[in-house]
Amino acid sequence: MSEVTPEEELVERRMNRADLLTGIVFTVLGLAIAYWSWVMPRLEVRGIHPATVPGLVPGLLGAALAGCGIVLAWRAGAQGRDARFTEFFALFNQPETGRFAIVVTLALIYALVLVGLIPFWLATALFVFSFIFIFETWASPTPKPLARAALWALVQAVIVAGLVTVVFEDGFLVRLP
Amino acid sequence: MFEGFTLLGAGIAHFMTPEGLFNLAWASLLGVVIGALPGLTATMGVALLVTLTYKMPPDQAILCLMALYVGAIYGGSRSAILLAIPGTPASAATTLDGFPLARAGKAGMAMGIATTSSALGTLVGIAFLSLIAPLLAEFALRFGSYEFFWLALFGVLISGRLTAIDDPLKGYVAGLLGLLVAMIGMEGLHAYQRFTFGISSLGSGVDLIPAMVGAFGFAEILGVMKDRITPKLVTSDDRVLPRLSDLTRYWRTTIRSGIIGTIAGIIPGVGEDIGSWASYAAARRKSKEADQFGKGSVEGLVAAETGNSAVIPGAMIPTLTLALPGSASAAVLIAAMFIHGIRPGPMLMQENPQFLYQIVGILLLSTIAITIYGLSLTKLLVRVLLVPREKLMPVVYVLCVVGSFAITQRMFDVYVMVAFGLIGFVLRQMRYPMAPLVLGIILGDLLDVNLRRGLLISDGDVTPFFTRPISAVLFAVILITVLMSMPAINRGVANVFKRFSPNGAN
Numbered sequence: 001m002s003e004v005t006p007e008e009e010l011v012e013r014r015m016n017r018a019d020l021l022t023g024i025v026f027t028v029l030g031l032a033i034a035y036w037s038w039v040m041p042r043l044e045v046r047g048i049h050p051a052t053v054p055g056l057v058p059g060l061l062g063a064a065l066a067g068c069g070i071v072l073a074w075r076a077g078a079q080g081r082d083a084r085f086t087e088f089f090a091l092f093n094q095p096e097t098g099r100f101a102i103v104v105t106l107a108l109i110y111a112l113v114l115v116g117l118i119p120f121w122l123a124t125a126l127f128v129f130s131f132i133f134i135f136e137t138w139a140s141p142t143p144k145p146l147a148r149a150a151l152w153a154l155v156q157a158v159i160v161a162g163l164v165t166v167v168f169e170d171g172f173l174v175r176l177p
Numbered sequence: 178m179f180e181g182f183t184l185l186g187a188g189i190a191h192f193m194t195p196e197g198l199f200n201l202a203w204a205s206l207l208g209v210v211i212g213a214l215p216g217l218t219a220t221m222g223v224a225l226l227v228t229l230t231y232k233m234p235p236d237q238a239i240l241c242l243m244a245l246y247v248g249a250i251y252g253g254s255r256s257a258i259l260l261a262i263p264g265t266p267a268s269a270a271t272t273l274d275g276f277p278l279a280r281a282g283k284a285g286m287a288m289g290i291a292t293t294s295s296a297l298g299t300l301v302g303i304a305f306l307s308l309i310a311p312l313l314a315e316f317a318l319r320f321g322s323y324e325f326f327w328l329a330l331f332g333v334l335i336s337g338r339l340t341a342i343d344d345p346l347k348g349y350v351a352g353l354l355g356l357l358v359a360m361i362g363m364e365g366l367h368a369y370q371r372f373t374f375g376i377s378s379l380g381s382g383v384d385l386i387p388a389m390v391g392a393f394g395f396a397e398i399l400g401v402m403k404d405r406i407t408p409k410l411v412t413s414d415d416r417v418l419p420r421l422s423d424l425t426r427y428w429r430t431t432i433r434s435g436i437i438g439t440i441a442g443i444i445p446g447v448g449e450d451i452g453s454w455a456s457y458a459a460a461r462r463k464s465k466e467a468d469q470f471g472k473g474s475v476e477g478l479v480a481a482e483t484g485n486s487a488v489i490p491g492a493m494i495p496t497l498t499l500a501l502p503g504s505a506s507a508a509v510l511i512a513a514m515f516i517h518g519i520r521p522g523p524m525l526m527q528e529n530p531q532f533l534y535q536i537v538g539i540l541l542l543s544t545i546a547i548t549i550y551g552l553s554l555t556k557l558l559v560r561v562l563l564v565p566r567e568k569l570m571p572v573v574y575v576l577c578v579v580g581s582f583a584i585t586q587r588m589f590d591v592y593v594m595v596a597f598g599l600i601g602f603v604l605r606q607m608r609y610p611m612a613p614l615v616l617g618i619i620l621g622d623l624l625d626v627n628l629r630r631g632l633l634i635s636d637g638d639v640t641p642f643f644t645r646p647i648s649a650v651l652f653a654v655i656l657i658t659v660l661m662s663m664p665a666i667n668r669g670v671a672n673v674f675k676r677f678s679p680n681g682a683n
Contacts, residue, residue, distance in 0.1 A: 001633075010275075015607065015608070015655045018607050019607070022607060026350060033357060033372075035421075036372065040369075040371065040612075041369070043367055043369065048261055048367055048469070048639065049632070049633050049636070049637065051629065051632035051633065051636075051637035052366055052367070052629040052630075052632060053373055054364050054366075054367060054369040056629060057360065057370075057624065057625040057628055057629070058357065058371060058372070061353055061356050061357050061360065062357070064353055065353045065354070067349065068346060068349055068350045068353065069350075072347075072350070075346075086229050086638060093193050095405065096403045096404065096405065099403050099404075099405070100399060100402070100403045102597070103398065103399055103402045103403070104399065104458055107395065107574055107598075108595065108596070110505060110574070110578070111578050111591050111592075111594075111595050112591075112592070112595065115578060115588075115591070116496065116588055123431065124575050127575065128571045128572065128575065131567070131570070131571035131574075132567055132568055132571060135402070135567040136567055141405055141569075154566060158344045160571070160572050161217040164575055164576070164579065168229075168579055168583070172230075172232065174228065174229070174232075174265070174579070174583040175583070175586055176579060176582070177578070177579075177588060177591070
């Protein structure tokens, strides 16, 4: 067996807490699905066979998910005596989480707000520009000079927005949002 | 027998047109590039290309998708060798010996061997595809509702079991989540709308393509951008074209890895990564130079690359004959086939027998294409690897948005993509495999409808599910799979075997 480093042990302890939490979430979700399936209309008025009610399969699957959730949570509880939630939540203070948050914010603003609100090419150019600019300057371990990063990000943004619009609409005959 | 050869010849000839060759050339090159770029996977590439090709004639669209698939699985070896980062998960085992070879100044040789091994692996897989698929399709004609129910459940469970070797429970959870996603929307027996919560767009259910673009595209972007490390490129100018002796020396490994890869492909939802790892492990066990594995063994590289490429034709066997996806990318291919009016399943060989041989033809032509690209375009592909992720990932995300919108032209599908991206990312971080989830989404309807149809035929009696011969076998396999994944039972069985084996009795 190879040696386990302290770093790997920390990852395992965090995983243990994550398993405990997700186990509980899956149990609740599974039970909720099973309940919704139970109260789902059984279409008696249409005279369907009682073994073919629409809630049958989702109910069974919901119950199975709840079962798996209970096992997952129970196992994590039994194995993780020295795991702490503080260690797990410390995960959210790491630089990686910051980078993740930037990507998610930009991606959501682009897909949920900009696309549909302003012309597609403009939305795309704005998104590509801000993504490259932020990750080459503030969010980079080796930041580039602001003016140079901005110029190149702008050039790529214009090229991507133009190319995607032309290639998709005229090349592949796909309608854009 | 001869009819098979005639159909195969026709399958190849079908694509020997200027249009076919042009599509083959760009799609396989795009595949190699997508595969080579870390963060862009074969499944994501195929899912995005479905939206681009849906206005093409069906045969040309499938040609593009398959060529991209073959190209991407091969392309992953490039970054595995030069960057020590697998371009796609399929090339993880390639990294172990490919990168040490590159560091020893043999990058060219490693790239050459990876190319020829991938080509040979695909050829071994193709041979099995053309032999097994027609037989399996004929056998599958005996399947009724009872068998299809078990088959769908088997597909999800075996995929959950084998893609999460360390923790099968997470594989099963992923599969169940996929099956539950498939329950959303109108069900197939009484047209009742389930779990729509008043959202009319959910009435038709969650489409597979936007879900896949999210789970394999957006989730991957989040994963790639999160980390701060920038990889270093190692390359050299040695000879790329392998010598004939390099190819023939490991012929046993090639054939063994090809067979293992094909089997991994046939098992539903078990993809190239497992095929590659399994071939690698088997090669190390049998090798005379096992101590060299992981330090730059050519045999290890041969095993990994042959193993992952053989999965592609292997995966097409259940995909075409049972509509049971052999890998995650094959699940997208099934969705694409339905979009183009091709219905994979036991009836395919009756309704459209030439289609199987067209797939074989596409695979053969794609193999030739990747061999040519692999041995000639080394400089260009090195340049591709140098594209920084900050510049690449926003473009990929734009394609994810366009790709999920394009097919049905609803913004709702873009929201589905975003939701699956976020959920997929969180699940991946917690080591849940994605393949069973995908299989669940695609097999959920099959499982649901066939369970209830079976019960309707038997008037609510469940015994036919256990007494019909094929059903009984499938049920037994499922039961054993699930029981053996429970640690306590697994240990118990191992102890019993130890007690009865002559060497272990002490």
